[in-house]
Amino acid sequence: MNELLTPVTVGDLELPNRLVMAPMTRNRARGGLVGELTAEYYAQRAAAGLIITEGTQPCVIGQGYLDTPGLHTPAQVSAWRLVTDAVHRRGGRIAVQIMHSGRIGHPCLYPAGELPLAPSAIRSGERLHTPAGLLEHPTPREMTLADIDQAIEDFASAARLAMAAGFDAIGPHRTGLRISPGITYNGMNESDTELLYTQLARALAPHDLAYVHVSENDTREITKLIREHWSGPLILNPHPWRGDEPAGPADGIEALRSGLADAISFGRLWLANPDLPTRIAAGGPYTEADPSTFYGGDHRGYTDYPVLSPSGADR
Template sequence: MSEHRQEAEGALFEPFRLGRLEQPNRIVMAPLTRNRAGEGNVPGPLAARYYQQRASAGLLITEASQISPEGQGYQATPGIHSPEQIAGWRHVTDAVHANGGRIFIQLWHVGRVSHVALQPGRVAPVAPSAIAANTKTFVNGAFVETSAPRALRLDEIAGVVADYRKAAANAIAAGFDGIEIHAANGYLIDQFLRDSANRREDAYGGPIENRARFLLEVLAASIAEVGGDRVGIRLSPVTPSNDIADSDPQALFGYLIAKIDALKPVYVHVVEGATGGDRDFGQPFDYGALRRAFHGAYIANNGYTGATAAAAVTSGAADLVAFGKAFIANPDLVERLRRGAPLNAPDVATFYGGGAEGYTDYPTLG
């Protein structure tokens, strides 16, 4: 065994306690939208098989799942707001737990990254401000321009916070070990954070303290519902995903991480760089400052290899490292990293929508 492989094994395969969970390793499966939910946006038997195959990860985080019908932005994404969805997810969590795994669900509201075809009554999607996102969404099997949003009224915001809280309760009812609040990649919470998307003039807009308010209310409500040891949050300080940007992300996230830390969620999950693997995108950002200011677990994400993940854990830059596309094509990614084995290449044509092909049929090591 090479010195490099010994380092990887020593770091990535150490156990870790995450809240009430004992993880056998430091490897996390990142959330990955796959657009395979059935009628009523219910996860089906294929989803149970897909996640069960990957249960050797220290932690699985599911694909983003909308907290309400209005929160949907892409076709065939699962929800966690109806009894049928809760029952569908229960089959998934039972399968993962039967295979010895641990699983959180990512809670999602897309905000302006949606299309009227997906909204109840074909109304405009909601956002902090009526500013359209120059991006596309996935509707009827094709990528199309998003629809122009309307600004949430001040008296509607508490209802959205309540939807997050209810979704957190639904997740525990569905058998999940916890939840991850999706506050990254240009979706609703991230839209509130950023001065490019939030032009409000009330208590939720303007200075950083106001723009952070919605996220902190969602986080506090979720923690009040299910406990901080079962709540994580995902952030993406500099990603341009879904036409999002901010004039001073270091100041924004410096303020935010201190407030998040005070609420004591079990982890922060940080997309370092541009979502999709470009770690060097954009203006410089000090991720170490977030790591030092947060006293829970730090999950690093974006473009990591086995070697760089091991180095991050060994150096203390991260407690855990999340892998995305590598888990799509390698259900046995943990064992492949352990052995230093080659990785299957993902079939990009099967990422979004379809059935078992490119979903549950990737080969594993013999």
């Protein structure tokens, strides 16, 4: 049997397969609210062992991109409840990725026009899409101790609201952490990736997390070190080391067989193949994702990707 299609326990969640839908920003939450289109998007992919949503800000100042969803108001809780109900009706399980964007923000995203917050007042050097076009990220305001305390409370509050919104992976034995060793996105630069993530894995070991989710960035040796020090469930988003080609089922099977991971997350494969377990069981074919529709827009490239018919053809 294909290892990707075997059941696994993550925390106290019983997953019917080891295929996790990775979090992907899609920029279709106008005013910070997900809608019926988003509910259909996730429900179409309910065959995943676990869906992890796009990054969702826990507070106003946590937003870093246009049209990303929040989880800090009653209206947002109600909107997300439409999504979780739709996924549950189709037998799925869904977790929310709570994400504070830190310095990757802009005053134009916030009603009061304040500066984004960060641990240090260091500008990213990158640009972001805004209603006024591409703008430089400003130098963020360095967080005070009070700001840090508030950010912690914002995460805790978002977790409580996630329970009210019907998400599955919140609460004791159901909380995970996502890390991306070696990532250089938005001006990030780690001086000693090996030391940093070895120490992080050691620090996480005593805590009763449901899982650690590792997004590789050409860092397989770092993943092995994390696995050495973290014995709990590990979800791996594998890097295939084949240029720009995204990871595929074979990469996931190899990681499972080697003991490196307990479950495998994919991004583009899920985005373009809502019936991914069926396609893997059939040995393909796999639809290619359309990058022009990744960020923003309507149903095109969002809820209109085909599924396999009984004959094995797309429909």
